[in-house]
Amino acid sequence: MNTSPLYYGLSSRVKLQAITDGHIAIVKLIKSRIIMKDALKIVTIAEDIQHKEPLLKVSLLCNNNICSKSVKLLEEKGIGVCFVEE
Numbered sequence: 019m020n021t022s023p024l025y026y027g028l029s030s031r032v033k034l035q036a037i038t039d040g041h042i043a044i045v046k047l048i049k050s051r052i053i054m055k056d057a058l059k060i061v062t063i064a065e066d067i068q069h070k071e072p073l074l075k076v077s078l079l080c081n082n083n084i085c086s087k088s089v090k091l092l093e094e095k096g097i098g099v100c101f102v103e104e
Contacts, residue, residue: 019074026070028063035079042067043079043100052080057088061095 019042023032033045044063046052052060064076077098089099 019071026067028066032063034067037077037079037100040073041075041077043077046078046080047102048081048083050083052084052088054085054088054091057084057091060092061097064095064097 019036019039020026021034021036021042023030023034026034035043035045037043044060044067046056046060060078067074067076075098076096077100078092079100079102082101084099092099
């Protein structure tokens, strides 16, 4: 599994981290709250990753600052949300 964003055709500013074999996380450790606009971008990134490797499970790795509507959208799209302690 490759964790280089360029491999998946993504911007070099996107940070990816391997969780386990066959499971990758999009890392968004930002101070501000993750809102619906950010969640839509995350869904697009996840779709690009899964287009390149369809069997890869994609999750979001973030702080606890995320709105409930964003969490709901990500879960509907099959993207898990993992929280990091600050």
